[in-house]
Amino acid sequence: MWVQRVIELTGWEPLGISVDWAAIEGELGVPLPADYKELYEAFGGGVFSDSVYFLARDEGVSFDFLTQWRVALSVDQDGKYGDVSAVDPYVIYAPGGEGLVEWGATEWADQYCWLLDAARPGKYPILARSDDGGPWDRYDMSTSEFLYRVLADADFQPFGIAQYDLGMTFEPGSGAPFDGQPV
Template sequence: MWVQRVIDATGWEPLGLSVDWATVEGELGVPLPADYKELCEAFGGGVFSDTVSFLGRSEGASFDFLTQWRASLSFDQSWLGDVSAFDPHAVYAPGGKGLLHWGSTEWADEYAWLVDAERPGAYPILARSHDPGPWVRYDMSTSEFLYRVLADADFRPFGIAQYELGTTFQPGLGGHVDGPPL
């Protein structure tokens, strides 16, 4: 229902991408939310309303979920030691508990799931605005959160509809992946 609302709001023609979710989820060690996978298959990765970056499946590293996760995990573990760039949370590592980022804004707002390998299937969304404020928890699906960010002028502080930017989607670097799926 919410995925279709995002599609309708943007006027996007779903790509129908084929993604090897078993491989993706095998690397992560947890299943991803079903509606997120639908969003990825419909949109790939890219930018909504010239403002909201969505990490999905994209031929360019900038919008590819796994590429960005690997980079964040490496940085969080290699450079920061016991401190995380996403304090008080760490980047999710297989078998553990932490954040899996799936979106952001040009204003440096961040959107992630708080994932716990011991509780697969629970995907609360944590969002943080550009100022160094606390993470805000949302118990809703990824697609509902994304829809509210894009189309609900009263969804504050993360909604962008109040700025009347339009609800569009621009695929990242070529729009989709030609070749073998992830």
């Protein structure tokens, strides 16, 4: 329902990207939300309304979900700076553990993540933090509902962007059509 609303809101023609979910979820060690997979297959990675970044599949690396997660995990686990985490008080999710996986962001440095727990697969609370690096806000809703509210609900504060009248568009990250091959 919410995925369809995002599609209708943007006037987007779903791409129907073929994805090897077993490989992606195998690397993560947890299943991903079903509605996120629908968004991923329909849009790929890119930018909504010129300001909301969606991580999925991107032939480059800017909006590629797995590439971004691997980099974040590597940085988070690098002991060079001690136990400091960019997502404090949390850590980046590592297979078999509990932590954050970013699936979206904004040009203003807002972050949208799931709190994944390998011991509790199927639970996907969204944690979002505004650009000021303040506390994380928790949302117990689907990825697609959260994304829809960010784009269309001016009262969804502090994350709603509808009041800025940026248009309801989507621009693929790679700028090139996908070839339909599995990731």
